[in-house]
Amino acid sequence: MTIAASPSRTVLADALVRRGWLTDSLLVVGGTALVALLAQVQVPMWPVPITGQTLAVVLVGATLGTWRGAAALALYLVAGVAGAPVFTGWSHGLGSDVITSFGFVIGFIPAAALIGWLSERRWDRRPLLAVVGFGLAGLVPFLFGVPWLAAALAAMGAPHDLATVLNYGVTPFIVGGIVKWAIAAALLPAAWKALRASQR
Template identity: 55%
Template sequence: MSNAVPSTLRTVLADRIRTRGLAVDAALVAGGAVFTGLMAQVEVPMWPVPITGQTLAVVLVGATLGARRGALSMLVYGLAGLAGLPFFAGWTGGLSSLALPSFGYVIGFIPSAAAIGWLARRDWDKRFFRATAAFTLASAIPFVTGLPYLAIALANLGLPHSLGVVLAEGLYPFVIGGVAKALIAAGVLPLAWRAIGRRSR
């Protein structure tokens, strides 16, 4: 009788930690939220949406922790920021962040982390070209919520909010950076797996 683990049940990086349990999972989730908060401060200030390191953090956290823990980590990140911790760009936080035109992207971090975590558990993070495709897809997900939120926020501020304006302000400036972040993540994760493989020999 074979004891092989089906490909759909393969591990993510966090599963390689020797000590497991609820406390470890909670620490991983919290650590992912803190890491994302720190990466939010790697910022090119722009308005209405700044360029930050958050998206890179989101895909790395999701791929490392898996879908459930990754999504939960992003939920904790968003709630902690709304509770007042300075987790958002520019060391900001609080309920007033809901009025920011960029907050829709933060909402999108949750499904983005879940998607890359789901793909990582199916080995999409172990080879560069597949990882690039997976991380590019996950990096695009925050725009699904970010762009409509941006349009509504601009309208509430009495500013132009046509499709062209929203795309010019909330999508086009981030395409090159998004691809670059996907390439960085696609390089880092396979290297991490190789390092773990060498240590386990």
């Protein structure tokens, strides 16, 4: 078991592997890979597809903690912009198939940091707090994605009034968001419970 600086700041990754620069680096890259993989689970829609990314984002953030979670999502963003095929549909760069949803990708970084910060304070171990924490983290990408979408639509000369933007950038994601929220809020407390049981 990993020895953390403070038991209250231990996240799941720290309970499973010993901390060190190499381990941390591998965890960050692994988190990036998981987000890239779940980005390919999608319901194609324009201008923003429904994907499994947000589930990966909150799981990575909760499992790795604040800085490693944020680093994994920052690496995801940088890799995609630089040309690695990590975005939905194995796309990359800021072409027309990415630009409208790129604000959500930006929002993934603070979302991972937030749930990581809460998990360092044990919110991911208690079912009720997990529900609240993952719900809050799941809302963060919309704070970035919706204004970005409005600006992108405006730049394209497409309708970008509030009703249209909400219809494109919020409404289609409500049901899927609740499902992903519930999955994440169930998985982390269950993982901690299983870990504690295995150490008895």
